[in-house]
Amino acid sequence: MYSQQQSLFYGLEKQLIEVYKGYMLKNNGKYHEKGVDVRIAVEIIKGALKNEYKSCYLFSSDTDIIPAILEAKLAGKELVYVGFKGNMSRAMMKNCSRWVEIEEKNLKA
Secondary structure, three states: OHHHHHHHHHHHHHOOOOOOOOEEEEEOOEEEEEOHHHHHHHHHHHHHHOOOOOEEEEOOOOHHHHHHHHHHHHOOOEEEEEEEOOOOOHHHHHHOOEEEEEOHHHOOO
16 A cells, blocks of 8 residues: 555656655554645645645545635635545535546546
8 A cells, every 4th residue: 555655646746746745643553644634734825825826626535624725715716626436525525616526447557
């Protein structure tokens, strides 16, 4: 799973897509990635205020970033939620400018 994640990150970065990573925290013998939602929220707002984008595509269902989404929309930005069919967040769909539903079978392996 880790190698697949690293391969995905490499492929995205090759296409000049910025990938924001958190940090790993061990809790009860399991590792959890932390800090990603805050990093995404900061980048959404920073980019909106600096006019770095017209549209921002969010490949996250984390509703913790909704306040940042709303601030960017107030700044006139389009926020597009991208999620998997059958697993879409209603809160993200409601608060983003629009949403795109993708199916796993349509992704390249």
